[in-house]
Amino acid sequence: MKMEDMPLSGPDNTRLEALAHDIYSELVEDACLGLCFEVHRAVKQGYFFLDETDQESMKEFEIVDQPGVDIFGQVYNQWKNKECECPNCKRLIAASRFAPHLEKCLGMGRNSSRIANRRLASSNNMSKSESDQEDNDDLNDNDWSYGAEKKTKKRKSDKSQNSPRRSKSLKHKNGEIGSGVGAESYKYNYNTGISYETLGPDEVRSLLTTQCGVISEHTKKMCTRPTLPDADAVETDSFDIPDAQPLMSRLQWEDSDISPTDSASSKASTNHSDSRKPKKKKKPSLPLNSGGGGSGSGSLAGGGGSSSQSNISISTKKKRPKLSAPPISSIYDDLN
């Protein structure tokens, strides 16, 4: 084959191919040399044979290459088919479901209190017996069951009412009335069979001025949505804090989580609120460290958005009848 007969790109192609191969060979040689230097250094520094010094342990930890067994020689699904007897209910539970079952069975897990509360609440409502523990365990074990799914809609409202966080924040308040209302609101939510006729007029008034009070047809539960912010802002005047204005202006921004870091009751929400703190807080420490402010902050910090709102409303509500007019008007002046 003569050079002239080849297509014009021919010689170039072969040259390029040769060049490519040469470049490749250089790269491979670089890699080999690199390895040689590495090994040589390891030899001279004395650490090249370190992994081979102990013959016994070498045999012990040798890689296992058998079927049905992992490289350590362990059978990996050994416990899959075993069953364990629950010490509480004496049932035989599959090993992989044992831990969650124990959680529910002993009532010690995160969800078990929530589920128990929900059960209590709905057992007043619905006549079907949900108090059969075994069935509920199965229901709750299997997150995808229909019964569990039905309950998920209520879970959010339940959580804000029933979570320990909320009850703790209520306890932090100075006035016992605050916690009293908290307890009452629990009661109102649970005893949904109780209608407004059974409550006394004072109770109804105090209830309806703080919360919405509408009873849902489906769940027969009373809505605990706090009343409108304007009403709440008025109530905040009742706080006997030296410098109420920043606190009040903060209160008016309903959706912000105003929880300060001193509140011990809500650690989770502080993360959320801390991110917003730099924007809105003017005087972080002053109003909050004082006595009334401490309780106010405790209430403010109670949980997420909705619950914080209800906490604010509850705490402010309860202080109103106590205090006299002058503080209110003075703070109005500040506003103006």
Place this chain on the structure above:
Amino acid sequence: MLKRIMSKDSQMRAAINQKLIEMGERERLKELLRAKLVECGWKDQLKAHCKDVIREKGLEHVTVEDLVTEVTPKGRALVPDSVKKELLQRIRAFLAQHATL
């Protein structure tokens, strides 16, 4: 005339090599090759071979030259075909883009 062709060729090679280095492509190719060789077990194989060589020559007396002469030919032969193909492909792509003919 052969000389002229040769020198043209070597000129081109030098130019291309320079471009390879300047654009960082050579480094990238080197790293790519190293990674692939480790992945496919070539490094461990060769290291085992080194151990044999060292045991043969004696731990105290082994030199870099010994290792190089023993290890490099085997290393070149042990590179798996897939790795070789991929590298060549990348080099050809680079040449196609940057080789002025």
